[in-house]
Amino acid sequence: MYSSHIVGIFAIVFSLSIPIVAIVALAVAYIKRKKSDTELRIALIRQGTDAETAKVIIAEQQRKRADKYTTLRWGSACLGAGLGVLTASLCGLDAENDIVFWFCPVIGLGLALLAAFIAEYRLTRRKHGREEEA
DSSP, X not given: OHHHHHHHHHHHHHHHHHHHHHHHHHHHHHHHHHHHHHHHHHHHHHHTOOHHHHHHHHHHHHHHHOOTTHHHHHHHHXXXXXXXXXXXXXXTOOTTTOTHHHHXXXXXXXXXXXXXXXXXXXXXXXXXXXXXXX
């Protein structure tokens, strides 16, 4: 009887710790990025780099880090895997006994990443088309 309460308490603690860890990790990553940007600027000032060259170097560093489609890929991957699990559950497949159950999320994941790639390709092509017109 008490073991079921302990399992419930562990489940609550671990499920509440996931967003806390995510928030802390994002904050640490943000602080490290700002620190590296500041160190880069200080190094450029100490070397006597002119303002235009410094702007180009900093813009290039920020462009390397800016991947606008990461959220699209992760969202598509999670949605595809979730839809695969839902499909497998609705088909009556059992996770413990059927290996086919695990093929459904993998196939859903693959299809979702393919859809994300197509969407990313079209958005990038559209963006480059607008830049060429301007």
